[in-house]
Amino acid sequence: MSSTQSLSIGIAGAGLLGRLLAWQLSRAGHRVSVFDVARGPGPVFRSQADDSDVPTAAGFTAAGMLSPLAELDTVEPAVAALGWRSIALWRDIAAALPQRPMFRSEGSLMLAHREDLGAAQRVLERLRTACETQAWQNLSPPEGVQPLELARLRELEPALQGPAHAWLLPGEGQLDAVAMMMALHDDSPGAQWHWSRPVRCVEENGTLHFADGGQAAFDAVIDTRGVGAQASRQGACASASPVFDVRGVRGEVIWLQAPAHGLTRLTRLLHPRHGIYIVPRSPDLLLIGASELETEDRSPASLRSTVELLAAAHSAMPALAEARILRLDVNLRPALPDNNPCTEWRGRCLRINGLFRHGWLLAPALTEQAMQLTGWLK
Known part of the structure; x- marks a missing residue:
């Protein structure tokens, strides 16, 4: 797929990665559709009365710490190195958003x-x-x-x-995680957001299968569901990648x-x-x-x-x-067995998962790598 043509891209998951990718791709002129289990773009905190049946994105709960040096205590230097790159990218992203989140x-x-x-x-x-x-x-x-x-x-x-x-x-x-999540959503020109539409399976042929039995085909699809990607294992997804044996860490x-x-x-x-x-x-x-x-x-x-x-x-x-x-x-x-993030580009499907407790620290650098891998940004 040429980076010069406008593509229809379906994103499964409207968490941090999903919003960051939607923001970048829609600004580049691609036709982006995002699907998520949540009822809407805002957070639903676990202390609220109506939170029992619908999870909220992990990015809302995080403190927004950008600490690559401190994380060297538990992660590989190559992973922490992505954090230094992300700090520079976050500075540019925050400056580009009209809301100017902290x-x-x-x-x-x-x-x-x-x-x-x-x-x-x-x-x-x-x-x-x-x-x-x-x-x-x-x-x-x-x-x-x-x-x-x-x-x-x-x-x-x-x-x-x-x-x-x-x-x-x-x-x-550090950054304001809630404000940044909302700003990325609000400043994604042309992106279509589909709430209360959980994705059951993401296929390498560019098809999203939904929990309600429906499906939709795109030029390319992206799986950023985090812990939600467990649904692919539970639901007979023919091309569910064995690389992404994701678990939830509280x-x-x-x-x-x-x-x-x-x-x-x-x-x-x-x-x-x-x-x-x-x-x-x-x-x-x-x-x-x-x-x-x-x-x-x-x-x-x-x-x-x-x-x-x-x-x-x-x-x-x-x-x-x-x-x-x-x-x-x-x-x-979302964590993988080695607690390191993983990006996979197969067929017409991009999968990113396993950010563990480093979501805000790693997300911009990982999306930058993914765009270079796919050629979707000029």
């Missing part, structure tokens, strides 16, 4: 209490080792992790009064109202049992979360996990004592 890249912080210094040093050593690999060095990334004196930490972030040790990770950043995020909290940077607390993060979404809103739980359970957050998350966040930021809990959100992130 995007920042002033760096992030790692913190540790005095008693947790040993565990923190083991994490820092893993980061240092990963930064010495050739895959990472080829990037010419910003400087590595920088120790911060407590006086300097207080200058940068006066609200962080609890920890005894701190490190700065230059170049890392993530929990707590939304806190904390007027004039003062925090400006994404902050991680290096804890022996949990990877706790505190993300300032606005001057009055913070998101608190942890890494992942190996379960496909979508039930509400437990008392234990909620108490542990909030206690750890409060220990780093004492002013949170008077914060108000707005929402306890739960969702499933």
Whole structure:
């Protein structure tokens, strides 16, 4: 297929990847149709009364962290390298959207209490080792992790009064995940959005099969259903790829109202049992979360996990004592057996899945690679 001709492209899944691809392809002049199980473009949080039967995109639940250096603790350097590329791409995307959703890249912080210094040093050593690999060095990334004196930490972030040790990770950043999801949807000229239309199967011949028994043919199709791609295995899809043995990994995020909290940077607390993060979404809103739980359970957050998350966040930021809990959100992130993302282009079908807990970090770089692979953008 020539990149100079206008194609009809069907996208299964209106999550982060689906919206980003719809935005790019529709702007390039392609005729894009997007199909999703959701009732509409906005989020449905798990704390809402009508959320029991229809899942919402994992991109809405995420904190929007852009932390490739920190992720070297658990991912391969080549995967984290995609994150550095994505930060540059997100900067351009945010600037191109009329709504100008929040995007920042002033760096992030790692913190540790005095008693947790040993565990923190083991994490820092893993980061240092990963930064010495050739895959990472080829990037010419910003400087590595920088120790911060407590006086300097207080200058940068006066609200962080609890920890005894701190490190700065230059170049890392964050964005407003909900605002970005909505902006990508609203600024996709000509894209057709089909809600409450779940896709059961995506065929290599360019056909989408729907749960209601219908089907539609396109010049090309894209499968970005995430955990929803499990439906292809359950539903006798002749060309379901064995590469995408996707599972759901639970993530929990707590939304806190904390007027004039003062925090400006994404902050991680290096804890022996949990990877706790505190993300300032606005001057009055913070998101608190942890890494992942190996379960496909979508039930509400437990008392234990909620108490542990909030206690750890409060220990780093004492002013949170008077914060108000707005929402306890739960969702499933799509992961493959090796926890790495995978892109496959076969016949007239493009599949991207397995972004795990790195969706916002990796999505722009993966879509850029996919467009180069297919030749759909000039």
